[in-house]
Amino acid sequence: MDKKYVKSINSESFIFLILTVICFTFLGKVMGVANMFSTIMKTAHDLLINTVFFIMAIAVLAGAFGALLSEFGVLALINKILSPLMKPLYDMPGAASIGVLTTYLSDNPAIITLAKDKGFVKYFKKYQIPALTNLGTAFGMGLIVTTFMISQAPNGQSFFLPVLFGNISAVVGSIVSVRIMMHFTKKEYGTEEMASKGEDGIDLMKYREIRNGNVFQRALEAILDGGKTGVEMGMSIIPGVVIICTLVMMLTNAPKGGVYTGAAYEGVPVLPWIGSKINFILKPLLGFKSPEAIAFPITALGAVGAALGLVPKFIQSGLIGANEIAVFTAMGMCWSGYLSTHVAMMDALESRQLTNKAILSHTIGGIVAGIVAHLLMVIF
Numbered sequence: 001m002d003k004k005y006v007k008s009i010n011s012e013s014f015i016f017l018i019l020t021v022i023c024f025t026f027l028g029k030v031m032g033v034a035n036m037f038s039t040i041m042k043t044a045h046d047l048l049i050n051t052v053f054f055i056m057a058i059a060v061l062a063g064a065f066g067a068l069l070s071e072f073g074v075l076a077l078i079n080k081i082l083s084p085l086m087k088p089l090y091d092m093p094g095a096a097s098i099g100v101l102t103t104y105l106s107d108n109p110a111i112i113t114l115a116k117d118k119g120f121v122k123y124f125k126k127y128q129i130p131a132l133t134n135l136g137t138a139f140g141m142g143l144i145v146t147t148f149m150i151s152q153a154p155n156g157q158s159f160f161l162p163v164l165f166g167n168i169s170a171v172v173g174s175i176v177s178v179r180i181m182m183h184f185t186k187k188e189y190g191t192e193e194m195a196s197k198g199e200d201g202i203d204l205m206k207y208r209e210i211r212n213g214n215v216f217q218r219a220l221e222a223i224l225d226g227g228k229t230g231v232e233m234g235m236s237i238i239p240g241v242v243i244i245c246t247l248v249m250m251l252t253n254a255p256k257g258g259v260y261t262g263a264a265y266e267g268v269p270v271l272p273w274i275g276s277k278i279n280f281i282l283k284p285l286l287g288f289k290s291p292e293a294i295a296f297p298i299t300a301l302g303a304v305g306a307a308l309g310l311v312p313k314f315i316q317s318g319l320i321g322a323n324e325i326a327v328f329t330a331m332g333m334c335w336s337g338y339l340s341t342h343v344a345m346m347d348a349l350e351s352r353q354l355t356n357k358a359i360l361s362h363t364i365g366g367i368v369a370g371i372v373a374h375l376l377m378v379i380f
Helices: 011-031 033-071 074-090 096-105 110-115 132-137 142-151 160-189 215-236 238-250 270-277 279-286 291-300 304-308 311-316 322-335 342-348 352-379
Strands: none
Touching: 011 033, 033 074, 033 096, 033 110, 033 215, 033 238, 074 096, 074 160, 096 110, 096 132, 096 142, 110 132, 110 215, 110 342, 132 160, 132 342, 132 352, 142 160, 142 304, 142 322, 160 322, 160 352, 215 238, 215 342, 238 342, 270 279, 270 291, 279 291, 279 352, 291 304, 291 311, 291 322, 304 322, 311 322, 322 352, 342 352
């Protein structure tokens, strides 16, 4: 995007300064100034070591796998088979289903690695590329969320059906999110331009580019090239994950035992408090039997892994049942910490100007997923 020039000092300068002072004063007063800064640094460090590098490892593996699929024509085959399904549902080529699979088995940013692969991108038009952020995020950590929820069933009960409904609802939410996002991307890029153009007039829909050498050499080069793309993607998401997720976590989690120690992931639970205030709206839509349950989707905004940690305690306390498990699965999988990854993912796709649109679209998609899950539980 082209930068604009404004006066060196204007109203923004004072508004930003005032909001910053208010925010730090509030957190410092509740947590203690020393604890606040200690938590900020430790949370950022832990996110870098245990989250960013974990995502990077996933991205390297996903990139290598995606490059292999592209090199040996599997992407072309899948695109041919699934186009009749993906096109009417998502307005996406069949190759997009690979992104669904990789994110379901790993995490949101895995789809960005594929989006950097020419063999994958050639099936897409330019307006479809930014929507990959919404598509991939809707299935991020799907396998982890699914298996975790099923494993939480008390003795004599089964959460298989609620979790199944949750997965189905996440698909519905993903369709809503992607379709809304497409509305904005079509205005931005039009509907005709392809994301990748062939060299010397070659039709990339009929032909694919391959590497030189025998099968073993091509496979090895594809793995290494795809893995390198994963490393580059992992580096590009560091600012977004560390900065945004640190902020979200500090506005979500309360300290263990109610005492601030300056440890990572402590904070002031502002987001759950907001959720409790609007529970009278969400209860009829999501069917929660206790206001505490709203903490799960609110926490899932920043990190679904952190949200999963709430479930065992909720079950032991009798605060949630099968309906909540279905809704948690749908919203946890569909949202999967999108507030902490969308910024970095859109930046990696060179569509930073559409970040707000992506977040808005996905917010609506996640809410729809939760409502559909509740309705399925009521019906069945």
